[in-house]
Amino acid sequence: MVVLAPLLALSVGCATTQPWERETLAKRCMATDGNKHAQSLRYHYLSTREGAVGGLGGGGGGCGCN
Amino acid sequence: MAWEAAVAVAAAISRNGSARALLIALTCAAAPVAAQEAPWTLSSDSLLYTDTDNVLVVSSELSAERALDEDGSKASASVVVDVVSAASVDVVSQASQSFSEVRWEANLAGSYAIGDVVPSLNYRGSVEPDYVAHGFGAGAEARLGGADTVASAHYQITFDTVGRSGTPFDTYSRALTVHSAELGLTQNLSTRSVLRGVLSLTIERGYQEKPYRFVPLFDATGLARAQADGAELRLGTFDRYRLASRPPEEVPEQRVRPALGLRWLYYLEPIASSVRADYRFYFDDWGILANTLELEVQHPLSELWTVAVVSRGYTQTKASFYRATYVVEQPDEVPGLRTVDRKLAPYDSLSGGARIELHTGAITAYFEATASYSVFHQYIYLDDLIALIGQGGIAWSF
Numbered sequence: 106m107v108v109l110a111p112l113l114a115l116s117v118g119c120a121t122t123q124p125w126e127r128e129t130l131a132k133r134c135m136a137t138d139g140n141k142h143a144q145s146l147r148y149h150y151l152s153t154r155e156g157a158v159g160g161l162g163g164g165g166g167g168c169g170c171n
Numbered sequence: 172m173a174w175e176a177a178v179a180v181a182a183a184i185s186r187n188g189s190a191r192a193l194l195i196a197l198t199c200a201a202a203p204v205a206a207q208e209a210p211w212t213l214s215s216d217s218l219l220y221t222d223t224d225n226v227l228v229v230s231s232e233l234s235a236e237r238a239l240d241e242d243g244s245k246a247s248a249s250v251v252v253d254v255v256s257a258a259s260v261d262v263v264s265q266a267s268q269s270f271s272e273v274r275w276e277a278n279l280a281g282s283y284a285i286g287d288v289v290p291s292l293n294y295r296g297s298v299e300p301d302y303v304a305h306g307f308g309a310g311a312e313a314r315l316g317g318a319d320t321v322a323s324a325h326y327q328i329t330f331d332t333v334g335r336s337g338t339p340f341d342t343y344s345r346a347l348t349v350h351s352a353e354l355g356l357t358q359n360l361s362t363r364s365v366l367r368g369v370l371s372l373t374i375e376r377g378y379q380e381k382p383y384r385f386v387p388l389f390d391a392t393g394l395a396r397a398q399a400d401g402a403e404l405r406l407g408t409f410d411r412y413r414l415a416s417r418p419p420e421e422v423p424e425q426r427v428r429p430a431l432g433l434r435w436l437y438y439l440e441p442i443a444s445s446v447r448a449d450y451r452f453y454f455d456d457w458g459i460l461a462n463t464l465e466l467e468v469q470h471p472l473s474e475l476w477t478v479a480v481v482s483r484g485y486t487q488t489k490a491s492f493y494r495a496t497y498v499v500e501q502p503d504e505v506p507g508l509r510t511v512d513r514k515l516a517p518y519d520s521l522s523g524g525a526r527i528e529l530h531t532g533a534i535t536a537y538f539e540a541t542a543s544y545s546v547f548h549q550y551i552y553l554d555d556l557i558a559l560i561g562q563g564g565i566a567w568s569f
Contacts, residue, residue: 130438142232156514159351159432
């Protein structure tokens, strides 16, 4: 919260690009989420191997596989 | 797809401003229609994991998704099955036989756009012979003041029931509740750069041990005998020098696990490639502190093919109560907290791999191969581990 709250406050309504300038941002290789099914399987195996969870994915419980 | 097309239209008009632009615009305008006419996506993904610790895991997922509009409303369902076969040190050190196990998971999710806000609900259920879990989540994603800023929030509660293989849940079961909350913010920094920050907090309350893990204890006499024999305490020797009693694993009932993740994407015009850098800082009240750094370079070879190289580094410290060997003063003494879980030991891991993707109008497919090397610094059963991971998938939109 300490980190994200100021970022959120600063960026609300912070237009950095115009619609006609987003051609590069709209490229497939610039997608922020990537392939969600591939990531889900990957985070699943990583969460069973590493002591850390959360951040950019892999949080939560629901599996006893160690 | 519609968004990409709209951007292409705007970009074409701004660049050309002529009849050619109108032609490009008309061509691209057909894309949203195509997207509306192909609201279904069926996909299949599989992951194969094998390592030098005799573990083999095959995970497969089948999913179906139906887009309800162009604004983010959708419904999806998926089934995951994991087949695990293991004769790892975790198993061998407990004098147990190797085992094979199947886990089933079902996911249901739906979201519905209301203006610029897209609320969502999801359910996840998981069943294996000794573990059952039901998770319920709710979240929302919203554009803040334009397309350059997107905020998201998600909360999930999972009710786990931990059992013991071969024993009915009525006879033996323990409960674990997991709360996971996540706040995210994605910001376009420039015409070629995006930054995302995600703050997450996971709180686990309940039974967090493994019912199969028993912790060897040692006293000064046993250690002196090992020293006299010139033996190091390892997987093949520890049994000779430990005390007779081997109590079950015992860890705290609660674990609070915050993490901060940052993702930075940058488009490198000279080589027509994107660079992704992910960093995660994690710590918890058990004393573990972990840093994760992941780098990926993605390069489109053509309209159809894309290649990527990926690398990941991970390092963590140990839990405050973790010991490579638990040494007691008296033979009947038992340390209050004790574990042989290598996820609570200090270790470092490095991995690298490559991926190839195919994108046609209706079909997307990929294959990724990764190798990883991990070093365990205070784990008597294992010094290091090499793992190979192969992952692939195909999706069809219609």
